[in-house]
Amino acid sequence: MKIEQIYTGCLAQGAYYIVSGNEAAIIDPLRETKPYLERLEKDKVTLKYIFETHFHADFVSGHLDLSEKTGADIVYGPTAQPDFKATIAEDEQIFEIGAVKIKVLHTPGHTMESSTYLLIDEDGRETAIFSGDTLFLGDVGRPDLAQKATHLTQEQLAGLLYESLQHKIMPLPDDIVVYPAHGAGSACGKNMQKETVDTLGNQKKTNYALLQPDKESFIREVLHGLSAPPAYFGMNVAMNKGGYKSFDEVMRKANTPVSIEDFETLAEQSGALILDTRPAAEFHKGFIPNSINIGLKGDFAPWVGAMIVDVQQPILLVSEPGTEEEVITRLSRVGFDHVLGFLDGSFASWKSSGKEIDSIHRISAEEFAQRYTEDTKVVDVRKDGEYHVAHVVNALKMPLAEINDWASSLNNEEHFVIHCAGGYRSMIAASILNSRGIRNFTEVEGGFAKIKETQIPKTEAGCTNKAV
Template sequence: MNIEQIYTGCLAQGAYYIESEGEAAIIDPLREVRPYIERAERDNAKIKYIFETHFHADFVSGHITLSKETGAPIVYGPNANPSFEAIIAEDGQEFKLGKLTIVALHTPGHTMESTTYLLRDEYGKDHAIFSGDTLFLGDVGRPDLAQKAANMTQEELAGILYDSLRNKIMPLADDVIVYPAHGAGSACGKNMMKETVDTLGNQKKMNYALRADMTREEFIKEVTDGLLPPPQYFPLNVKMNKEGYDDIDEVLDRGNIAMSPDAFETAANETGAVVLDVRHQEEFARAHVPRSIFIGLNGSFAPWVGALIADVKQPILLIAPEGKEEEAITRLSRVGFDGTIGYLKGGVEAWKAAGKQVDSVKSVDAKTFEQHWKQGGVPVFDVRKESEYTAEHVEGAHLTPLDFINDHLAEFPKDKTFYLHCAGGYRSMIAASILKSRGIHNLVDVAGGFADIKKTDIPVTDYVCPTTKSSN
């Protein structure tokens, strides 16, 4: 028996390769399928099944392409109704893989088709579960994504998830290994642990949602409390996973086109494409094409693209480090952004050499920011998440989370210099690029973010709940 977790940090996503006696199964594959095919070839194995735990919202799976290239059937759990041919497993249906058995356990709640796959070894002993978005480490899947499709409230879906966990997952032995679809950083949950593999027994101790004495009502309240709105691209990814999409090779052929500065500028003007700069934030700060948006490959690239660009059909023109163009196109396609139409050959240096205008972002280190802050009256905007801000923030700073930066545009001063920061400098540069594209240029980025600010003498504070005055 061979089990491999193929983890993609940018998406905080785990796909799985299982092999026994020359037969292999892939669970929740990513869009680019060649690595799975090559992995099976190294074992002289044939991919027999492609299991999908549910219709994913945060990435486009490679199930359709992988099935076409290998002939392996796609397997979904009950209630799935894809537009393509697939095996819709019954609850408890078994699939043989060499000496192993994979059992489909219908575990609705995150979505109504959500299914956990239980792996039994050659002796029939329960060995592991591939829990998809039903059970994470430290958390469970959010129950608000499938409300429209299921015609249910998030509270009703949470109640169904409670039953799934209690009736299908928690009765399993403590030594069963849990392999979830996501880890910390995914928007599919809110309290995930940084680890990506654990035992069910430890999760019963550590995971708030698996408390043995938890009532249904308590579960519903805790699971639905504090849920932020999902990224706008989520339902578009579900649609692609359910109805189909272009092969990744076609997407690469369309997007991997080198353009001269003149051709690049013409394409931007004629198509309304977003000019997406994926270099390091320091390079973007020094010089960039005016009105381009920065989202660097070195951070959580694809999720931020999805959160901030939203429309997966948006045409995109890339500015990338040399040799990284195909990587950028591939990572965009993982979240359904298939509209890349080309990239700037020679990058910003070629743009400047052609005599075209460039812009920059003023960026200072934390020590310089400290000097300005001590002079008083310096507006500071924190683009981290609310939970980060609540834990600790610069005294007097305004919270304008990057996810919702467009909702806060009116709060930024028009005639006074203000400062932006995040945790380490990545998100604040994204925010700066968005603000500059909206015509707001009187900003200064704090390089190194809150991590470096804390090393200065600038006072920081945690959130203090306002006192409620008596109405007597």
């Protein structure tokens, strides 16, 4: 038997590849099928089952394309109602892969169809669970995503999750290995550990959710501090449940170089958003007017989903040469299938043609320190938790994820300085503000990581505006 975790860091997502004898199973695959097909060919095994732990919200799964290419059955837990052919398992139903077995444990709460898959090895020993979004390392799946679909409150869903954990997961042996669907950085939880594999026994000792004394405490603690889910989540659920274009078709249409003239025409006629995926260090020096910068070398796909929101939005790409296929792949993982092409020659061709360009005023933390006064207006676009640990005294807390709520409150007549933790998110914010005509600002290279090395007054951890 072989178990391989295929972890994708930019999505904080784990897919799983299981082999026994000449058969294999894959759990929660990503959109592109090539990595899985290569493993199957290398191991000379047949894919028998594609197990889905639930209808995912944060990414588009590869179940349909993978089933089409391999003939493998798609399996969901009880109550799932996909709009395509799939096996809807019963609670505790057994599926055989070679000499091992997968037992379905229906664990509703994150969603109603959510299921955990219990692996029973060749000797009949319960070995591991593939817990999806039911149980993370250090956390559990947020119970607020399925409210509209179920007409249940988040408190009711949290109560169901508590019962699932208590009756289906906690009785399992401590040496069971836990393989979750996500790790730290995912918006599907709030308190996940950086590790991606652990034992159930250790989680029973360290996971705050599993340590709650009763259901009421569990519900209160699990729901406390949840930020609003990204707006694209619902659209990804719809794609996973209803179907989508094949990844191969999406790649063929999107991976197309577009001349400068056609790029301008497409942008004007289609209403396409110009997405510049170059690093912030390059983008700020010059870009096509009204471009939005979300750098590929970062949490690219989740921020695209959070900022662009509508997966139907037509997109034109400006990317570093040679990265176009990766950009399109990562966009497709979160459902953005309407890429019209990429600028041939990237920004260099635009600039050399003499077309109009724009730029963002960026300074180092040292320059910021030299210019800083008590009257300097500072906009901090980090998350709430980061801000409360420490921040520039009197800085305004304006998380990037909420930019549509606070952007209009800025006075373009009053200069401000904008920063995040390291410069990635602040350049996203800067490009969005710039595209909306808010341009009287300066962005700080290196963000708070560099600012805290200067003499600019900063708060103590947990304080509001007490300088250190």
